[in-house]
Amino acid sequence: DAGVTQSPTHLIKTRGQQVTLRCSPKSGHDTVSWYQQALGQGPQFIFQYYEEEERQRGNFPDRFSGHQFPNYSSELNVNALLLGDSALYLCASSSTIGGLWNEQFFGPGTRLTVL
């Protein structure tokens, strides 16, 4: 049973560029959340997708957008990259099925470096 997978593992971009990160949820999960973790900090919630729609968003600018596909996988897009976007981007999945307490399982992350 595969856990949450993310690609790519590492990415280097320059300021102003655009980036797309990908996530496949754990088998049986239908909800995907994205978090940004700066060095030495706890993860910060970006948004959550369910039924192909964004159902909650954190305090991030519109440069951050996402998408969820019918197979529940998800993409995070960041436009007009800034140096401050350098971070570990984490994807988490969970299930809406009752009784599973919505425990969230995280992937290994994508390390984004903006130069």
Added chain:
Amino acid sequence: KQEVTQIPAALSVPEGENLVLNCSFTDSAIYNLQWFRQDPGKGLTSLLLIQSSQREQTSGRLNASLDKSSGRSTLYIAASQPGDSATYLCAVRKSGGSNYKLTFGKGTLLTVNP
């Protein structure tokens, strides 16, 4: 606004010692609380999840307690081992129909010395 604080920020103990990590949160209206482990540069591994109606959860050498009214949770690690060295994060999910995000503390960096 929910804020989560973890004390201490770093902890170093000799192998075999029992230890307690602390987590406090400002808004007691939570749905659940989760403890995670993070190895350097890696993703998060879920350790324990406590629902708001529960007082504690146990898994192997780990025991997590929750006192919602005082806004506190503790993670107890028994007989620590060098392999337990990692950053431990707690996160809370606010109660309410449209609240799905986890709010994290900054973590406690644990070092267990052989």
